[in-house]
Amino acid sequence: MGHVKLQNVSKHFGSLRAVSDVSLDIPDNAFVTLLGPSGCGKTTTLNMIAGLEKVSAGDIFLDGERITDWAPHERGMAMVFQNYALYPHMDVYGNIAFSLKLKKTPKKQIDERVQRVAQALEVGALLHRRITQLSGGQQQRVALARAMVKEPKVFLFDEPLSNLDAALRTRMRIEIKKLHQQLRTTSIFVTHDQEEAMILSDLIAVMKEGQIVQYGQADEVYRRPNHLYVATFIGKPRMSILEGRLCVDARDGGLSFVSGDVTLNWPGNTARQLDMATAVHMGIRAEDVRLIPRGNGTGTLTGQVALLQPLGSDTFIDVARGAITVTARIEPDRHVHLTETVTVQIPRHKAHFFDAQTGERILSLDEGH
């Protein structure tokens, strides 16, 4: 009970199009993240789902019912805010109980439910404190409790962890994930932090300038980004992007990527015919790039180490050749030093090719393999 569907939803403020023609199917029990930079329309979309913002066009459905015109509290949803939005003039108990009081729930029931939720989130001891006396983490828990006590069909999260320091953030992330595993309530989460999205979500919708660029399983969005924007937004370290031209050898179906004086060749049977050398952006993730002993081979690049980033468990090196830089992940006990000349290999089936004009994926990953 928490299947949310958006159908061609748009929102404009005067001439500003904040959200354009967004369609989203959020299955019951799923944890879905709206991911994107600030201004991409993710919060506006969330507000429309909540009913805080009226849609300019389109419809929103909950479990098959059209809720587009419903008031926020009629939708059975609860929201957790970035700045907690706790009522400063009430104590913790009052904050949690507020929605129940408005519904005229009998006092005994209110007490029961508040206590239960407070215990679950470990804020039971704070029930009679004033909000101003709480720490950031405690406030966020109270905000969560306030949402939970309503027993909603859908949880809405508006960048709830952005105001917390790094350590607290990681802890609260785990809390939220555990909560979802426990309650299995549909959750819609808004964030600009792709790591957060990857850790928490079943499904990710990557947004840009009011539109959804890609929507799919977290795994899928990571491995098969269908747009340059998605490819570079998700993943840490950022995917290496090489600008150049791609062509298919008519005779043997081999694939060639040329950029400056760098040529990467992969033999094989590329079914697709590319007319001429197409301008592309090639992307490759650091963990897919291998360091190999000097030499030439399929899809190899020789260059100099320009940057070393030792992270303890992994080390990332930037290999530069002319205008090209590729980030590679190497084993921590493999020692290289700056300006050393190394060779890296880029496997054909891990490389992503995006049209230089539109940014869309050109070649499917398993084509020509």
Next chain:
Amino acid sequence: MKLRKLFVVCADMTRSFSALFRPGVLYALVALFLIWTVTPVVWVGIMSVQPEINYVAVPPHLRLQDVSLRWYSDMLAQADFADALKNSVIIATLTMVFCLFFGSLAAYPLSRLRLAGKRLFLFASVVMRMLPAIVLIIPMFLLIRLLGLRDTHLGLVIVYTTFLLPFSIWMLKNFFDQVPYSLEAAARMDGCSRLGALWRVLLPAVAPGVVATAVFAFIGAWNEFLFGLILSTSVATPVTVKISALVSSTFHTDTSLVAAAGMLAILPVVVLVIVLNRYIVRGLVEGVKY
């Protein structure tokens, strides 16, 4: 000589860098300002508890044993003055209530909602307040008379509210602006209507600001003179008009009585200022932002 220099340097070092006055000078100035501020009120206060002969003498011959509150009780015993005080209380309180009510209703959309002509309204309301009230006296008089509200509490309340409303809206809007919208969003998610969110969540969240606005409206109405003078004759006369009449009366009234009346006229506002000091200061500084 060296020792003195050392002392000065040490004293200098313990003070903050923004200190510009030597301690002696500082305290002297503080004392002077206090005297400056308090003297007019204190003098008239003394006049109100001493028989006239005492302070008419050259020089004044004030005697502690002559201190008495009888002029106060005499003044309060006079029906028309007691009525004037009552009128002021009623009118100022009602004005305050109206300003808060209509003010928050108007400040809410101005602060929260996207409206066309918002800036225009705010600018216009500030500017209109700057008009010399005298210009409007005649039209206002005609209008009030037309409505049959001449010399009534309601008439004065309406007029006072009209003049104090823009400023109240301005102040409340500034206070509302400081509360993030997510607070009302949370309230609406919890089940409040939009207006419900205003009354139950937003206003309580700016409670100090509401107090400041209320105090400003009350004092503004209490201190109003011109419209009270013209628009009331006997029934609804506020105390400011009464005082003016007493002072310029051609009959020789006991000056101590007039002094007592003056003290009574400012007593409520003085009490408000002392008790609600924090809110007033905050309101003056924060609420008057552009």
Next chain:
Amino acid sequence: MAFPTVSQRFQRMDEGRFGLLLMAPTIIILTVFLVGPILYAIWMSLNSMDLTISPDADFVGVQNYVQLVDDPAVQDAVPRTLYFAGLTVVFSTAMALLLALVLNESFRGRKWVRVFILLPWAVAPVVNGVLWRYMFHPQYGLINAALYALGLIKEYRVWLDNAAVSLAIASVASTWKALPFLALILLAALQSIPESLYRAAKMDGAGAWSRFRFVVLPHLRGILIFVVLLQIIVSLQAFDLIYTLTRGGPGTDTVVLNYLVYVNAFERLNLGNAAAMGILLALFIVGLSGLSLAFAVSRRR
């Protein structure tokens, strides 16, 4: 979810219309009781409405405005107004700055001082006039008593028989009342000056006066101009004070411009004239307000 109830329709109302609905009572009140009278006053100013001549109104266009230039009462009132405003501005700005500087420093009892300093702000302008009238009273004024006790005068003086002195006293009274507010906003501006600037100045060897000149004053430039303009506006609007202090006297020697409007309307019963003067004054004040707004905003930079 059948047919929506009234409150539900209220809820779903478009934001823009909801906002207008909330503002409706205010807009109605202000339109009827503020805009209406203003428009009527403008109409009045375009008519000859001398009640001593006839109870009827005659449309005369801008004649009233033109006549103001040659009106001897106006010509007398202008220098008085300038004098009064000038004194008030200088006096109140200087004192407010000094008080703000004093309050900016920490000393024992500072909290209490702030409470007392606020007192004049709450006093009605009418009562303000009464207070100072009694301070300078020929028979029982404190000023007389103090000066006599100090041996500076041989006998009690009448202070309010002289126009220049009376207007000066009015300036004092006006300053007395305005001081708390002005000092507070100057104080707020002072407190926004970063401590590090003073420290840097001290490192460069600046004494107290130099620090004032080179750290404080530049920062306060905008807000000081705002204060000056504000006090000019307040002076132009002074009525209650003059009414209780001098009633325009002796004779008509302390009739300043705003008071002249009252005289024209209620004593000379020349309504058209009074309205025209009032409106001109209002336009001038609006102009100054706009200017002061610009400086109030600029101080935030």
